[in-house]
Amino acid sequence: MERLRSILVRVAQAIPVVVGVVIISFVLTRALPGDPAVYFAGAAADEASIAEIRAELGLDQPLPIQFLYYVKELATGDLGQSLSTGQPVLSDLSRRLPASLELTIVALLISCCVAVPLGVLAATRPGSWVDHVCRVLVTTGVSMPTFFTGILLIYVFYYLVGWAPSPLGRLDFMYIEPDRVTGFYLIDAALAGDWETWLAALKQLALPALTLALFTMAPIARMTRAAMLAALSSDFIRTARAAGLTRSKVLYTYALRNALLPVVTTLGMVFSFTLGANVLVEKVFAWPGIGSYAVEALVASDYAAVQGFVLAMALLFVALNLVIDIAYAAIDPRIGFENQ
């Protein structure tokens, strides 16, 4: 009960953050260069039609009034209309956010599956060839820009070898998207029992997820290695070893469990910057995600879309931080919420 209460307190603490984000995103979008009315008036628009569009978008009102309208609409769950896609921002986000999340989460899973064992291995044999291979691998991964890795993978696996399907987004055009439950194609297709679509979605996902995974491996592997080294040299491990516990027991039950804490922190950070790094990968693979959406919106000074994006991201990160805090407590019961 105590724990639940403290989680609720943590959630309540997020409210001022969200309010701040609403204000800041509004002010920042207005500070963007460019005039959306001019941009969207079309190629041959004259002054009168630009003025018409400005009025239609409510941009002729003073800023405080515009802000009030924005907040009022926000309260009713209306994020406004995106000019660049011509759709309500809410429906754009709800369709695109799962695409980005699916990509990011799969990428992180791949990344963890490779990086954590690699880090552990490198830490147990510091200075050995495993350590060097690990270092070279993660350094290459992180030093190559994601769009470059992406294009390289497309070139090799799609263009030259022909193993990968056409890089045309989440599903090749001859498949129908699965009935929407979560918006994650892998989950939705599995729920529907449509394994053919599931496989098709997985194939489309492979290259972009791999691209991102290569990029995110470095911080996770480095952090695992460092944390493992620290854990392995600490007193309780020496004690455990002295007590004659088996090597694997020492390694996995004691050292790794303690080393996981900084790794989880790193994961949280990596997750947030991966969502950002998505942008280029999404462009290269024609992935209909939230990153490419936000960039298009920024370029066009599409206020509603930018605001909606910033808000969605803020909520996501508030939630993410909460999850990480809870994960901390699960990993290490000594960490509570009392002091916060």
Place this chain on the structure above:
Amino acid sequence: MTTISRRTILKGAGAGIAASSLPFASILPAAAAPNGVLVGVHGETINSLDLHRTGTNRPSYQVAVNCYDRLVTFGLKTLEDGSLSYDYATINPDIAESWEISEDGTLYTFTLRDDVKFQDGKPVTAADVKWSFDRAVTVGGFPTVQMKAGGLERPDQFEAVDDKTFVIKLDRASKLTLPDLAVPVPFILNSEVAKAHATADDPWALEYVHKNTIGSGAFKVVRWDPGQQLVYERNDNWHGELPGVKRLILREVPSQATRRALIERGDVQLSFNIPNKDAKELADGGLTVYSTPIENAIQVVGLNTNFEPFTDPDVRKAIAYAIPYEEIFQTAAYGRGNKMWGGPEKATEPVWPQPSPYYTDLDKAREFLAKSKFADGFEVPFSIDLDQVDWMEPTALLIIENLAKLGITASLEKIPGANWRTASLVEKRLPLHLENFGGWLNYPDYYFFWAYQDGHLFNSSNYQNDEIEQLVDETLYLPTDDPEWAPKILRMIEIAFEDIPRIPLWQPALNVASNGADGYAYWFHRQLDARTLSPADS
């Protein structure tokens, strides 16, 4: 269960299936072509199915062309290289069977065909035409501006006399009216369906037409995922010659490199609007690439006459002689398009665009600069649009390099795309910049109207010349066979080259790569026309 039902749907592909569970007739991309399915890719987002809606962007104009009919349409012709292009000189009937123009040229009477039906089976009547035209001139924004170009400004100019007779009354006779009826804007909607979805706030059913195509055209949009794809399906009851493609899937792929890999591998049959560099390399690699010079369009250097050094015609001429035209044409355009420099001293043909008499000659440039007050040079920012860096950046850098040889220090200033139109066209506050404008109605006087008349949108140079003002006003509505027209156009071009507020560089080309699609036709609206397309092996 799902798998089976999908297979069944795949086999029974056809009309009458809800868009949400749209069937795709092919199993493998390679097998797509024989089934009459084509896949195309482009790099832009289609943001509405309704051209009349506020904020509808240029890539969306193709929906108006593919899914709707007009009263009249342009003909088609075969170009020298064997590719198809719309024919500006021919105006063919579309759903108007015939038309009569009164003696004084102000009354147009159209007789509609009686065999044209909307996609729901309702016959197209003059009342639909009237409603659609009223819509186009009332909703404001670009469609209203474009209608105005043809003298179509108010609903009271249009009348549905009976089901088959539609009348347009003009305030003045104009050669632009008939061609303006053939551009994408005056498309004809099913007014009954539209009215059924109209509300008090939305009398023109903008919300409904935004997401649904309710025309009588060759295709209908059966699926639209904004930011991802658009799927056209052929309307087998179309009144024209049936297109060879049954279904066209148009995918949005933002990355050029990915688009290129797709077309080279043959997984898509068409790549629309590809960069000059790719066009050159793909053509060298043996793929079919159409590069059609865009009519009535040129890339120019704009010299803003509101700013000190450029008020002096000698400075403008100095710059015109300092530009490394050939290098720019090779570097920025990869030799695709038409050269617009080194022309005859005096224009002999009333056509636009045409090569200016300027060429690269630094000595001449220095002579002209010496004549001005700025013999020692000056400093100026050179502005370019970040959205068009592919041609603007190399062009600007090459020009800056040569200007430095004259002692003119130009610094590159990149302006974000969202701000570019405001800065260059609306506020016209860029002293030295690059610009490109192409008019839909292919007449020199129409181009000059937009780009050389004082205060007009594309006159980013703030150019003002009394004689040009008068000549444009006199020629804009004059038929081209009027004996006065050609001499006046020649004079106009002569002044433009003498005053040189805009320095022509080259006429750009629209590049389209095909790998398995036949029948590509170039259109002035620079969007894909699916009506002539067919799979290569059918």
